[in-house]
Amino acid sequence: MIENNDNNPRGQQQEPIISVKNLVFRYGRRTILDDISFDIPKGSITAFMGPSGAGKTTALRLISGQLRPDAGSIQVNGLEISSMSQKELYQFRRNIGVLLQNGALFTDLTVFENIATPLREHTNLPEALMRRLIMIKLNSVGLGGTEELMPHELSGGMARRVALARAVVLDPAIMLYDEPMTGLDPIAVSTVRHLMRETNDALGMTSLIVTHNVVQMSKLVDYCYIIAGAKIAGQGTPAELAASLDAGVDQFINGKVEGPIPFHYKGAGPAWSLVG
Amino acid sequence: MANGNSQIITRLKDMAGPIQSAGQCSLFLFRMLAGIRLRLDLVQSTLQQTYLIGARSLVIIMICGFFVGMVLSLQAINALEQFGASDQVSLLVGKSLFRELGPVLTALLFAGRAGTAITAEIGLMRATSQIDAMELMAIDPVQRIALPRFLAGLISVPLLTAMFNALAILGSVVFAVGVMGLDGSIFWSKLQTGVYFGKDFMGGVWKSLVFGGIVSLVAVFFGYTAKPTGAGVGTATTNTVVLSSVLILIFDFIMTSFFV
Numbered sequence: 001m002i003e004n005n006d007n008n009p010r011g012q013q014q015e016p017i018i019s020v021k022n023l024v025f026r027y028g029r030r031t032i033l034d035d036i037s038f039d040i041p042k043g044s045i046t047a048f049m050g051p052s053g054a055g056k057t058t059a060l061r062l063i064s065g066q067l068r069p070d071a072g073s074i075q076v077n078g079l080e081i082s083s084m085s086q087k088e089l090y091q092f093r094r095n096i097g098v099l100l101q102n103g104a105l106f107t108d109l110t111v112f113e114n115i116a117t118p119l120r121e122h123t124n125l126p127e128a129l130m131r132r133l134i135m136i137k138l139n140s141v142g143l144g145g146t147e148e149l150m151p152h153e154l155s156g157g158m159a160r161r162v163a164l165a166r167a168v169v170l171d172p173a174i175m176l177y178d179e180p181m182t183g184l185d186p187i188a189v190s191t192v193r194h195l196m197r198e199t200n201d202a203l204g205m206t207s208l209i210v211t212h213n214v215v216q217m218s219k220l221v222d223y224c225y226i227i228a229g230a231k232i233a234g235q236g237t238p239a240e241l242a243a244s245l246d247a248g249v250d251q252f253i254n255g256k257v258e259g260p261i262p263f264h265y266k267g268a269g270p271a272w273s274l275v276g
Numbered sequence: 277m278a279n280g281n282s283q284i285i286t287r288l289k290d291m292a293g294p295i296q297s298a299g300q301c302s303l304f305l306f307r308m309l310a311g312i313r314l315r316l317d318l319v320q321s322t323l324q325q326t327y328l329i330g331a332r333s334l335v336i337i338m339i340c341g342f343f344v345g346m347v348l349s350l351q352a353i354n355a356l357e358q359f360g361a362s363d364q365v366s367l368l369v370g371k372s373l374f375r376e377l378g379p380v381l382t383a384l385l386f387a388g389r390a391g392t393a394i395t396a397e398i399g400l401m402r403a404t405s406q407i408d409a410m411e412l413m414a415i416d417p418v419q420r421i422a423l424p425r426f427l428a429g430l431i432s433v434p435l436l437t438a439m440f441n442a443l444a445i446l447g448s449v450v451f452a453v454g455v456m457g458l459d460g461s462i463f464w465s466k467l468q469t470g471v472y473f474g475k476d477f478m479g480g481v482w483k484s485l486v487f488g489g490i491v492s493l494v495a496v497f498f499g500y501t502a503k504p505t506g507a508g509v510g511t512a513t514t515n516t517v518v519l520s521s522v523l524i525l526i527f528d529f530i531m532t533s534f535f536v
Contacts, residue, residue, distance in 0.1 A: 064412055093414040104409035107401075118413045120317070 017042040017206045023072035025058055032058050034230040045200050045207040047217045050227035051261055056210040060176050065089045094122055097167035101179040103159040105151040112147035115166045137165040141195055157188030168199055177209040181216055193220050214253055226252055228261045301497045311419045321424035329390035330432030336389055341440035345447025353456055366463045369448045370471040374480045378441040380528050383487035386433055387520040391495040394425050395516040398499025399509035422496040429492025437484035483531055487524050494520040
């Protein structure tokens with residue numbers, strides 16, 4: 001199965017692996033996320049969509065424990081993330097994989113050593129077995145034979161795929177993707193999209209994707225949340241969102257200029273006006 | 277009145293900035309040292325960094341050492357000739373080199389050559405999310421990135437100081453004996469009998485160890501806390517050179533006053 005399964009809508013009876021309740025996060029005086037709640041069922045692929053600066057990546061960083069919320073609860077596998085110590089966070093992160101926006105490959109290491117880094121740190125596998133495992137992962141993203149290349153010798157799409165191989169090398173239960181398709185050509189976008197679905201299903205993972213790519217997400221994810229104005233402005237399966245009559249959802253999904261989601265930064269007004 | 281109060285608060289905040297940074301730097305050092313575990317990969321990466329920041333600084337250190345030795349001899353001979361004591365040149369050069377100039381100049385050169393490279397490298401890793409990626413892989417970047425570079429600096433600076441001193445003495449011999457025609461045997465015997473191993477040589481070694489720690493700590497701290505932008509990395513690199521140079525000179529005075 002590669003493409004999205006619209007027959008698999010958010011089933012509330014499914015056990016949530018991530019449960020967020022009444023989450024509030026402020027950056028200085030600005031409220032980024034205001035009292036949002038959602039559950040992510042095990043095995044699903046869920047997208048956070050919304051305009052730039054809406055707080056999608058912040059939500060991802062809160063779930064991975066990189067940021068602490070000002071209020072509310074974030075539970076992953078029943079464990080409260082927001083109150084974890086640094087040591088507990090590191091223990092928890094062994095079970096999640098994160099694909100950052102630019103791949104964030106270690107520039108002084110080869111492709112092979114990049115993928116080997118989590119294995120060397122967290123396992124005591126013999127070198128031969130480690131090599132075999134890395135080559136399996138590298139082949140699974142279609143990049144067998146690139147193991148001795150340095151990151152600067154890879155294209156953007158290849159680097160993203162190597163980063164994906166590195167993120168899943170420990171077979172995590174949860175995979176977090178931050179804008180995985182930004183800046184890629186159409187072929188690379190399709191390749192990465194297929195890989196995300198295949199990896200999720202083959203490894204029995206749960207995936208969370210932050211993106212604004214409406215078209216690609218409608219082909220991939222099981223469920224979407226649209227975040228705008230620090231709130232969840234809409235949610236549903238891609239088909240439900242496409243048919244939604246909600247003005248905010250309609251504006252975002254169809255890329256309309258006019259609508260409740262503002263184009264200008266909050267607070268911008270006559271003070272910056274060119275004529276005022 | 278309210279405007280005046282807010283100005284006072286702003287001034288106080290500005291004054292608190294360096295104190296806050298010093299506190300953060302101390303906590304960073306504690307975090308780095310508290311987490312030390314003797315692991316093979318730590319030894320390997322420390323040796324690799326010692327090569328990258330230490331061995332690769334050798335050429336500039338040796339060239340500078342040689343010319344500092346020559347200029348010291350030139351000045352010393354000019355000054356001592358007035359008293360008919362130009363045969364004491366090796367004593368003056370040796371003592372000033374081992375006690376002060378060797379450790380201080382080496383540390384200043386190291387800050388410019390290696391300290392900036394460390395800050396820029398770590399700052400760039402921050403800007404390209406490599407440090408975030410490491411944290412998300414449950415790998416402590418302070419242990420993995422900062423600690424080996426700090427230890428490498430601690431090892432490298434005393435060794436580089438020794439090389440600087442050796443080349444400076446060579447430069448001094450070349451100028452005093454080769455160019456000015458002083459007696460070579462007098463030069464070496466004065467150096468041997470007048471410069472003491474414990475007081476002069478080891479005093480410099482301890483200083484260089486402290487300076488190595490200062491430069492490396494400042495470099496890794498500013499790199500690690502650099503803003504993830506081009507300007508942020510640039511500012512952090514400049515701060516490394518400025519602050520480590522000032523600290524080297526302050527600590528040099530303190531150590532000379534109390535210990536040497």
